[in-house]
Amino acid sequence: MMVFRNLSESDFESIYYQHMVNDFPENELKEIEIIKRAFKKGKYACVVMEEDDDIRAYACFSWVHPEVQILDYLAVVSDIRGKGYGSQLLHWLKGNPEVKEIILESEDPDFSKNKIEKEIRTRRLSFYQKNGMKKRETSVVLGDVEFNIFTFDDSNLSEKELLKEMLMIYQQTSPNLQVIPY
Secondary structure (H helix, E strand, O other), rough: EEEEEEHHHHHHHHHHHHHHHHOHHHHHHHHHHHHHHHOOOEEEEEEEEOOOOOEEEEEEEOOOOOOEEEEEEEEEOOOHHHOHHHHHHHHHHHHHHHHHHHHHHEOOHOOOOHHHHHHHHHHHHHHHHHHEEEEEEEEEOOOOOEEEEEOOOOOOOOOHHHOOOOOOOOHOOOOOOEEOOO
């Protein structure tokens, strides 16, 4: 049976060091101290999806206002990817009454450096869209990477509200990050 569990700050540390450091490129992974500060302020959370007491997937969120959250990280444990766990986690999030608005960003395939990267980025976008996310008109450059922005398909956020919330969240977690809409 699938169980979804919110992690404490101390439990999060084990996810960070056991999984996140391997699941995300170094330039995409926030320093753990930044995340722990957000946890202490009540502005960060991480949910794990477990089956038979084994972690199958996890999702981490950051926010300024709890009703609008950025999906900071989403990953399936590396040796079991492609078996539907990511889809299950997104469907659980969409059906969770505590989750009002989720924003996520995914690398824009139009700015890929090569054919393989473009295929990976395009597959990722398709995954989000088939799981109830819609690509928004707003896209942003974060640091030096271009991202498409997604919300659940029933989102009530206007493009202006979406960008405002994103800017506030990034100011809180990555104050030196340059965010440029395009």
